[in-house]
Amino acid sequence: MFRTIYILWLRQLKRYVRSRSRIIGSLGQPLLFLVALGYGFGPIFQKAGAGNYLEFLAPGVIAMSILFTAIFSGIEIIWDKQFGFLKETLVAPVSRLNIMIGRTLGGATVATLQGIIVFFLSIAAGFRPTNLTFLPVALLIMALTALLFTAMGTAIASLLEDMQGFQMVMNFLVMPIFFLSGALFPLSGLPDPIVITAGLNPLSYGVDGIRGALVGQMHFGFITDLAVLSGVTALFLVTGSYLFSKMEI
Amino acid sequence: MLQREEQESHSIQVRDLTKKFGDFTAVDNISFSIKRGEIFAFLGPNGAGKTTTIKMLTTLLHPTSGTMLVNGYDPMKDQDAVRRSFGIVFQDQSLDEELTAYENMEFHGVLYRVPDRILRKRIEELLNFVELWDRKNDLVKHFSGGMKRRLEIARGLLHTPQVLFLDEPTIGLDPQTRNHIWKYLKDLNRTEGITVFFTTHYMDEAERVADRVAIIDQGRIVAEGSPEELKKKTDAKSLEEAFLSLTGKKIREEEAGSIDQMRMTRRMWGR
Numbered sequence: 391m392f393r394t395i396y397i398l399w400l401r402q403l404k405r406y407v408r409s410r411s412r413i414i415g416s417l418g419q420p421l422l423f424l425v426a427l428g429y430g431f432g433p434i435f436q437k438a439g440a441g442n443y444l445e446f447l448a449p450g451v452i453a454m455s456i457l458f459t460a461i462f463s464g465i466e467i468i469w470d471k472q473f474g475f476l477k478e479t480l481v482a483p484v485s486r487l488n489i490m491i492g493r494t495l496g497g498a499t500v501a502t503l504q505g506i507i508v509f510f511l512s513i514a515a516g517f518r519p520t521n522l523t524f525l526p527v528a529l530l531i532m533a534l535t536a537l538l539f540t541a542m543g544t545a546i547a548s549l550l551e552d553m554q555g556f557q558m559v560m561n562f563l564v565m566p567i568f569f570l571s572g573a574l575f576p577l578s579g580l581p582d583p584i585v586i587t588a589g590l591n592p593l594s595y596g597v598d599g600i601r602g603a604l605v606g607q608m609h610f611g612f613i614t615d616l617a618v619l620s621g622v623t624a625l626f627l628v629t630g631s632y633l634f635s636k637m638e639i
Numbered sequence: 640m641l642q643r644e645e646q647e648s649h650s651i652q653v654r655d656l657t658k659k660f661g662d663f664t665a666v667d668n669i670s671f672s673i674k675r676g677e678i679f680a681f682l683g684p685n686g687a688g689k690t691t692t693i694k695m696l697t698t699l700l701h702p703t704s705g706t707m708l709v710n711g712y713d714p715m716k717d718q719d720a721v722r723r724s725f726g727i728v729f730q731d732q733s734l735d736e737e738l739t740a741y742e743n744m745e746f747h748g749v750l751y752r753v754p755d756r757i758l759r760k761r762i763e764e765l766l767n768f769v770e771l772w773d774r775k776n777d778l779v780k781h782f783s784g785g786m787k788r789r790l791e792i793a794r795g796l797l798h799t800p801q802v803l804f805l806d807e808p809t810i811g812l813d814p815q816t817r818n819h820i821w822k823y824l825k826d827l828n829r830t831e832g833i834t835v836f837f838t839t840h841y842m843d844e845a846e847r848v849a850d851r852v853a854i855i856d857q858g859r860i861v862a863e864g865s866p867e868e869l870k871k872k873t874d875a876k877s878l879e880e881a882f883l884s885l886t887g888k889k890i891r892e893e894e895a896g897s898i899d900q901m902r903m904t905r906r907m908w909g910r
C-alpha cells in the first residue's frame with residue numbers, strides 16, 4: 391500500500407520537475423504581482439500608515455502560487471482522464487482511496503515546493519521576513535494550504551467531464567478565492583460583505599498564517615488558522631475521495 | 640449458474656450481458672465464452688459496443704444486467720482478483736508521456752505488486768521482446784505510434800496475466816507495424832498459452848489471427864464461429880463478404896470513420 395502511494399506521489403513529482411517550462415512560466419505571475427503591485431502600491435500603502443506593502447503582499451503572493459499550483463494538480467486528473475492514463479491506474483488492483491491519497495500528496499508536495507520557490511523569489515524582489523524562527527510554522531501552513539486545495543481540485547475534477555469546465559472553475563471559483571482572501575489588502579476596516587466572504591474563504595486562513603509566521607501581522611491568529619485549515623482539508627479529502635470513487639470513465 | 644467444469648476450461652464467460660446508457664442500449668443481451676488459450680476477435684463497426692463490453696469485463700463499467708466470469712472471478716464482486724488476472728491495451732493511448740518507457744513499466748509493476756527482484760528482470764525481458772530495451776530511458780512522448788503500442792503491450796504483460804484484452808490494437812498503424820505486433824502476440828499465445836481477446840474492424844486481421852470471431856453490430860452478436868465456419872455459413876469467399884451478408888453493410892463506410900480519423904490524428908500528435 392505504501393509503495394503504491396509512493397509511486398503515485400513520485401509520478402507527480404517527476405512530472406513537475408521535468409516540465410521546466412511550466413515551472414518557469416508559473417513564476418512570471420507571482421513576479422509580476424510582487425513588482426507591479428508591491429512597488430506600485432507601496433508608496434500609497436505607506437502614506438496610509440499601513441507599513442511596508444511588499445512585506446504585506448509577499449505572503450499573499452506565496453499563498454496565491456500555492457493555490458494555483460494545487461488546484462491545477464488536482465484538476466490534472468481530467469487531463470489523465472482525457473488522455474487515457476487514468477484508465478491504466480483504475481484497472482489496477484489498487485483501491486481508489488490509495489490512488490486518491492497518492493495523487494493528492496504528490497500534488498500538495500508540488501504546490502508546497504512552488505510556494506517555497508516563490509518565497510525565494512520574493513526575497514530576490516526585496517521582501518524581508520521579520521522573524522525567521524517561525525519559518526517552520528510558515529512551512530506547515532503552506533503545506534496544509536497546498537493539501538486543502540489539491541483535494542479541492544481533485545473533488546472538482548471528479549465532477550468535470552473534460553477540460554472545458556476548467557476555465558469556468560478558474561474564473562468563478564479560483565480567482566474569487568484569491569482576490570477575496572486578504573492576500574492583496576488588509577481585511578480590517580472593510581465593508582462587512584467582504585469581511586464575511588473572506589471569513590468563509592479557506593485561503594484567507596492560509597494567507598493569514600503565512601503572513602503571521604513571516605512578518606508577524608495577523609487577522610485571525612494561528613490557532614484559528616490551523617483549526618480551519620485542518621478542518622476544511624479533512625472535509626475536502628473525504629468529499630474528494632468519495633467523488634473520485636464514484637467517477638466512471 | 641455456470642458449470643464448474645466449464646469454468647476451468649474457459650477464460651471468459653458472458654451470459655445475457657446488457658449495458659444501457661439512459662435509454663440507449665449499447666450492449667444488448669450478449670452471451671459468449673472464450674476457451675483458455677484461444678485468440679478471440681470481436682469484429683464490428685463503430686459504436687457496435689465493443690469497447691463497452693471490454694470495459695464491463697475489466698471492471699471499469701457496471702453492467703445493467705447479466706453475468707460475467709473472467710478467469711473464474713466475477714468482475715463486479717472480486718474486482719481485485721479479476722484485475723490481477725488480466726492485462727489490457729486500451730483503444731486510446733494510456734501511457735504517461737512525461738515518463739520514460741522504463742518508468743511507465745515500473746509504475747505498472749508497483750501498482751500490480753510485482754516483487755522487486757522479479758520486476759527489473761521482467762521489464763528487461765519484455766522490453767527486449769517488443770524491441771524497445773535500447774529506448775528504455777527515452778520519454779514516451781518522443782515515441783512513434785507503433786512504439787507506443789508495443790510498449791503498451793509489454794506493460795499489459797508485465798504482471799503475467801492469463802488473459803490479454805486488446806481494444807483495436809492496430810488501428811492507425813501501417814501494415815508493417817501491424818504484422819510486427821501480431822507476430823509478438825501470436826508468439827506469446829503459442830509459448831505461454833495466454834488467452835487473447837481483441838476487437839478490430841480489420842477483416843483480414845480477424846481472419847488471419849483469430850481462432851474464433853464474434854460479429855457484433857448495434858450491441859448484438861449476430862454470428863459467432865471460426866472464420867472458416869462463418870464463411871461456410873454465409874457461402875462467402877472472404878470474411879468481408881460474410882460480414883456483409885450477416886449485417887447487410889460494410890464494416891466502415893469509407894476508409895475510416897471520423898471517430899477513427901480523430902483517433903489517428905491524436906496518436907500522430909502524440910496525444
Ligand SMILES: Nc1ncnc2c1ncn2[C@@H]1O[C@H](COP(=O)(O)OP(=O)(O)OP(=O)(O)O)[C@@H](O)[C@H]1O
Nearest residue numbers: 660665683684685686687688689690691692730898
Ligand atoms: N459513457 C457513455 N455514455 C453514453 N453513451 C455511450 C457511453 N459510452 C459509449 N456510449 C455509446 O455506446 C455505443 C457503443 O460504444 P462503444 O465505444 O462500445 O463502441 P465500439 O464498438 O467500441 O466502437 P468503436 O469502433 O468506435 O470503438 C456508442 O453508440 C457510444 O456512443
Ligand SMILES: [Mg+2]
Nearest residue numbers: 689690691730
Ligand atoms: Mg471502441
